[in-house]
Amino acid sequence: MSTKSALITGITGQDGAYLSKLLLEKGYTVYGLLARRSTDTLWRLRELGVDKQVQLIDGDISDLSSLIRAMQLSAATEVYNLAAQSFVGSSWQQPVLTAQLDGVGVINMLEAVRIVRPDARFYQASTSEMFGLIQAEMQDERTPFYPRSPYGVAKLMGHWATVNYRESHGMHASSGILFNHESPLRGIEFVTRKVTDAVARIKLGLQDKLHLGNIDAKRDWGFAGDYVEAMWLMLQQDKADDYVIATGITTTVRDMCQIAFAHVGLDYQQHVVIDEKFLRPAEVDVLLGNPAKAQKALGWTPKTSLQQLITSMVDADLRRLQA
Ligand code: GDR
Numbered sequence: 001m002s003t004k005s006a007l008i009t010g011i012t013g014q015d016g017a018y019l020s021k022l023l024l025e026k027g028y029t030v031y032g033l034l035a036r037r038s039t040d041t042l043w044r045l046r047e048l049g050v051d052k053q054v055q056l057i058d059g060d061i062s063d064l065s066s067l068i069r070a071m072q073l074s075a076a077t078e079v080y081n082l083a084a085q086s087f088v089g090s091s092w093q094q095p096v097l098t099a100q101l102d103g104v105g106v107i108n109m110l111e112a113v114r115i116v117r118p119d120a121r122f123y124q125a126s127t128s129e130m131f132g133l134i135q136a137e138m139q140d141e142r143t144p145f146y147p148r149s150p151y152g153v154a155k156l157m158g159h160w161a162t163v164n165y166r167e168s169h170g171m172h173a174s175s176g177i178l179f180n181h182e183s184p185l186r187g188i189e190f191v192t193r194k195v196t197d198a199v200a201r202i203k204l205g206l207q208d209k210l211h212l213g214n215i216d217a218k219r220d221w222g223f224a225g226d227y228v229e230a231m232w233l234m235l236q237q238d239k240a241d242d243y244v245i246a247t248g249i250t251t252t253v254r255d256m257c258q259i260a261f262a263h264v265g266l267d268y269q270q271h272v273v274i275d276e277k278f279l280r281p282a283e284v285d286v287l288l289g290n291p292a293k294a295q296k297a298l299g300w301t302p303k304t305s306l307q308q309l310i311t312s313m314v315d316a317d318l319r320r321l322q323a
Helices: 014-025 043-047 064-074 095-116 150-169 191-203 224-235 253-263 292-298 306-322
Strands: 005-009 029-034 055-058 078-081 121-127 173-178 210-212 242-245 272-274
Touching: 005 014, 005 064, 014 029, 014 043, 014 224, 029 064, 055 064, 064 095, 078 095, 078 224, 095 121, 095 150, 121 150, 121 224, 150 173, 150 242, 173 224, 191 210, 191 253, 191 306, 210 253, 224 242, 224 292, 242 292, 253 306
Parallel strands: 005 029, 005 078, 029 055, 078 121, 121 173, 173 242, 210 272
Antiparallel strands: none
């Protein structure tokens, strides 16, 4: 039996649920930090059938003492810091909260690890949003950052804090620069799930129009289930490091819509309405990641195509609405 114990902050989110499942399958005892911010936060863990197997600890990424307590209670040897205000759009309305959770919150978690168990391995959920106004056609670990949202700015702080704790305290702290990753467990505010949910509703005659913002934006979309595997692999390496996790393919929101609507025999042009309300004050026009380092060092490759991903999300939304 394994004695490995992991602590996941943000366990109720999409990645938290997939990572819990993966770690449980590998024999870990999985602890999750539960912030009492919203109701019915456990639905994703339930959908993956792991809600009864994870141990939840009350706490909040903004509250250092609760993180110290979580480290003590869990005796975690691996810490995955996924907690965040993760919706880019909201970060203009809540820039200070976003900075507190996505920037200072990372330092809180790093401090808790350093104080309680400095030899624990630490994973930070960094993001392609740090590249923002891209400085290279294909972004890798050496591409300069240029965040374009309060979210990107806050995440950059968390990223550099992780690098700095590695370099100044010798901690095994790694940063995964993950490009967009989606699944049927994605929150409805993100564009893929907003689209697949609407497609299912339109197909079932529950809705007719879908209001979107900039559909010319391009993203490198992968499957969250594939991406959590990369998080785990990073913490199994002898040396901590930073890795870009992406598919190496970029697609417009428009083409992603086309895939989703066509899957149920519909034409997106008949239903999509451009609504200024969903435009952002500063947009990230295109993201395209180069996962070569992760492929070479971790042996990680994405397994799910965008077509498979989006059609599985439409199917899941159809099932949910019909149930
Ligand atoms: P993103 O994801 O901002 O890339 O961050 P999101 O799905 O919100 O947007 C992707 C692109 O689609 C455009 N878009 C719309 N977006 C939303 N949400 N709603 C709309 O109606 C809409 N219309 C067009 C956006 O402008 C954007 O260009 C995600 C989050 O998961 C982050 O937490 C994570 O760090 C990054 O991915 C990697």
